Amino acid sequence: MDATTPGPLAPDVLDREDVRRALAEHDFAAAFALIKKYGGLSQNRIASACHLTPGKVSTIISGRQQVTSFDVVCRISDGLRIPGHLLGLAPRSWETRQTEEDPPQEPTGERSRTEEVPWWPDATVDLAADLTRSDLVMDRRAVTRALAGAALSGAALLDPLEGWLQPAAPSAPRHRRGRLGVRETEELESTARAFRAWDHRYGGGLRHKAVLGQLSEVAAHLDEHQAPQVEQCLYRVMAQLAGTAATMAWDSGLQRRAQNYYVLALRASHAGGDRIFGANVLAGMARQMLYRDKPQDALELVRLAQDGARDVAGPRVRAMLHTREAWALSAMGRATAFRRATAQAAEALASAKADEEPYWIAYFDEAELAGVTGGRLLDLARQNPRQHAETAATEIRRALSGRGPEAGRSHALDRIGLAECHFLRGDVTGAVEEVHHAVEAARATRSSRVRVQLGELYPYTVGHSTSRPVREARDKIRDLLSN
Helix, strand or coil, X not given: CXXXXXXXXXXXXXXCHHHHHHHHCCCHHHHHHHHHHXXXXXXXXXXXXHCCCHHHHHHHHHCCCCCCCHHHHHHHHHHHCCCXXXXXXXCCHHHCCCCCCCCCCCCCCCCHHHHCCCCCHHHHHHHHHHHHHHHHCCCHHHHHHCCCCCCCCCHHHHHHHHHHHCXXXXXXXXXXXXXXCHHHHHHHHHHHHHHHHHHHHHCCCCCXXXXXXXXXXXXXXXXXXXCHHHHHHHHHHHHHHHHHHHHHHHHCCCXXXXXXXXXXXXXXXXXXXXXXXXXXXXXXXXHHHHXXXXXXXXXXXXXXXXXXXXXXXXXXXXXXXXXXXXXXXXXXXXXXXXXXXXXXXXXXXXXXXXXXXXXXXXXXXXXXXXXXHHHHHHHHHCCCHHHHHHHHHHHHHHHHHHCCHHHCHHHHHHHHHHHHHHHHHCCHHHHHHHHHHHHHHHXXXXXXXXXXXXXXXXXXXCCCCCCHHHHHHHHHHHHHHCC
């Protein structure tokens, strides 16, 4: 239903006190029954409007199933045109009539941009120019609402990446002579570092355009004939900027676009001879696959990274790769293999020394290892709370003690994870306290990943309607997610 389509409910239905009370309490069994009675809508009509199955609507009305998903609450609001304030949501987009045309969607032909580009340095420059050009012509509203399409997986993703293991071909001669020196490339690298640090702390892609602008500038410099030392440095800067653009796109929900920037980052690190950063890019791609519930693809990506950087990766990078491996193994239900990979990560990290590895891996310390391990134990605890919930909480507390609110996105995810551990253990009082901490931490970041995780915490607060603290915690989550 678009913004100008009238709602299926007559205005007087939503003016009824009993309907308003049911909506405010998220008592959709009562709300749907009242809407059927006074609004004249059948279960099938309610289901169709809200993009639910008739069977699900039936179980909700009968009281056999509660609406615990924040996404479903939003679908009900939008499908039945129930104003946001009646459900504790921010005003929905359709509540004010749109006067602008819908923004353009992601450009067509996106799928062919990265898979068929040969592993030549100059082809990588062309790819960077193509990707940034299409992004920079879209305004912010368009980028936010555009559909990026599904990210590739399986052989379609993995086979084209095998070129990373082969030596880079020499660059083709350029007709234009570049005048960039080492000092200028160092300044570009400093800017790339600043963007990366900002995204790691805040997330959300607020500086996405600035990163793309810098990436476009680096591509323009590489399109000229630079000295070999300068050219190699520029490719490495391109890789770092493309990696940051990938995480920003992913953090904004643009999965396919994020994958394209990851591939660009991998190709640029290959052209710049930076196998260590290339392994880091592959680890980022693996994490994206894990969030999409594709652990086998993630494991293949990690193994590709380990194969390509085995003789050059330092202890922190090796430890980080082992944690990605452990993540994939835990997602596949291989608990013994998960523990083995986690132990290998701890062993590798124990030999790490300060300032011996690239700046971008310095974040991976004991607190990061504890946070990642706690998150994976939490995955296992959802299946077996009695065995894993307390251990997961212990690891997450270790992470919180080692990295405070300045860690931004990671700190917020830790807080959310700890709250869930308390719920799984049946400690509602402790869970409510952690929910308040989690919401405050989430307010400090623009990361959509944080909000997705907070939305997954929401169902734990449903079903405790007699508990005022739980209701307050639920309202706090709902208020943040609705804005």
